[in-house]
Amino acid sequence: MNEHFVREKRIDITRLGNGLTVATERMPEIATATLGVWVGTGSRNEMVHEHGLSHLIEHMAFKGTTRRTARQIAEDIENVGGDINAATSVEYTSYTARVLGENVDVALDVLGDILIHSAFDAAELAREKGVILQEHAAVEDTPDDLIYDAFMEMAYPGQPIGRPILGTPDTIKAFDEATIRAFLAREYTPGKMVLAAAGDVDHARIVDAAERFFGAMPVAEIREPEPGLYLGGERRLSRKLEQANIVLGLPGLSFKDPGYYATHLFAHILGGGLTSRLWHEVRENRGLAYSIDAFHWPFSDCGLFGIGAGTAGADVAELMEVTLACTRQAAQDISEIEMVRAKAQMKVALLTALESPGGRIERIARQLLSWGRIVPSDEIVQKVDAITADQVREAGHRLLQGAPTLAAIGPIKGLPSLNSIAAGLRG
Known part of the structure; x- marks a missing residue:
């Protein structure tokens, strides 16, 4: 039936x-x-x-x-x-x-x-x-x-x-x-x-x-995947390339975690657009990279925060130093103006995705698989609007306590050690 x-x-x-x-x-x-x-x-x-x-x-x-x-x-x-x-x-x-x-x-x-x-x-x-x-x-x-x-x-x-x-x-x-x-x-x-x-x-x-x-597809027992357990570590691939590509990461949150939206906003303020802190300092003020961004990848039971950039081999050490300083500072003093801007950008991204039938069916399918219901856009917008600057700063502080993950390829001789990077994240 x-x-x-x-x-x-x-x-x-x-x-x-x-x-x-x-x-x-x-x-x-x-x-x-x-x-x-x-x-x-x-x-x-x-x-x-x-x-x-x-x-x-x-x-x-x-x-x-x-x-x-x-x-x-x-x-x-x-x-x-x-x-x-x-x-x-x-x-x-x-x-x-x-x-x-x-x-x-x-x-x-x-x-x-x-x-x-x-x-x-x-x-x-x-x-x-x-x-x-x-x-x-x-x-x-x-x-x-x-x-x-x-x-x-x-x-x-x-x-x-x-x-x-x-x-x-x-x-x-x-x-x-x-x-x-x-x-x-x-x-x-x-x-x-x-x-x-x-x-x-x-x-x-x-x-x-x-x-x-x-309708005739047979029913099988649903098998849950192995839980994701963030551990961290590093992989350095020294290669003769024109540019070093570096990704620095920390344990993030599941999209089901109550702190998800605050963590997402932290990532956006840090490196999500042309007015983000990393873009302004790394790209505009210092010219250390063509592009740099921060991201938060949520999964059903865990998540991964990261910062990715490409730079010349000679600038690897400075890029890392500036990135760590920007990240530490953001966890301390995110402003209300940054909050307003990040919330507006997040809402535009959400609503833009719903302007095409393809975006709509992806939202419908993912929400039904994840939540068993359709989550109204108004409900998501209300949750985003309710986040405070204190919550976002706290989300950043929590991220910085995690063990780092580092992946780098290219001319990376000047890249600091993982222990040094971990210490730099905590100041």
Whole structure:
């Protein structure tokens, strides 16, 4: 029996009998429909021998099913003017399509087909492994990508959440159809899947199609991923490059933690825009870097704060000294004017993401998977507005007590020791 349990403004949500959630938001002013299936599984759900498997499965979804060749998948979508895509992250995998409203059934047919009836043909699998190995090699040749992989691995060493999403050449080469199907049976269970649609959509029509294409999916026990345990550490890769890329990190917070918004605001004030402290001091006053930014990556049970920059080898020591001083100072004297500006920028970013159907379905799917409900924008804005400067300063102070993570690549001989950096964070 299907259960229709939420109606909020223009959003309808229905849960199918097998646990798959269907959510739609009708946007009368839009002639197209954007649809997607979000699975609450990503790279952190992989076992050691499955490292990189989520990403490979995402690629293989477009390589043929029992009904369609890879060419026919593309043709069926593009013949109606649509496009189709997929993405893998640490905690989610998504498959999305955009078509005219009148072609919603076509998009859902294709999405259902690639998710449930993928063939995993041996020749296609071999070819796609080659593509991903090239993708892996491209990262190895791109210092500003490679360094963030190293950063995550040092923050969460030996853990699924810290492993690069692409996998390693050894794990990629070892994957076979049996491994793929075992992972899908375990992780792609309807209880952790959301089908979301926005634009020119009719809820009843989407639910009917979802029942046809996904209603027979078997239910499996939901397996929780290994908890993320921040440890910290360092990786230094001395290479002959024109520029040193450096990422400095500290333990952050889950998006479910009450202190999340204060921590996010601290990161934004420190290095989130052209008026941020790091940008003003490092880029504008001293010319030490083309760009520098601070960020806060929240996950379901942990988080990671960081500062990333690129600079000349001769400026590495000064860049670190200035970065540490700015960070310490921000934890002491963030002003009300900075608070007002950061809150306004955060609200604009939130609301801008909702201006497209794609942004809306991503919000719907992620919130349903994370919270089991739609979190109204007004509720988020109220939480942001309620944060005080004292709370943000305290969030900064708490960050500075954590053990640092350092990842650096390039001409980094002048980079201080990790112990020296840890002492510099605390003043």
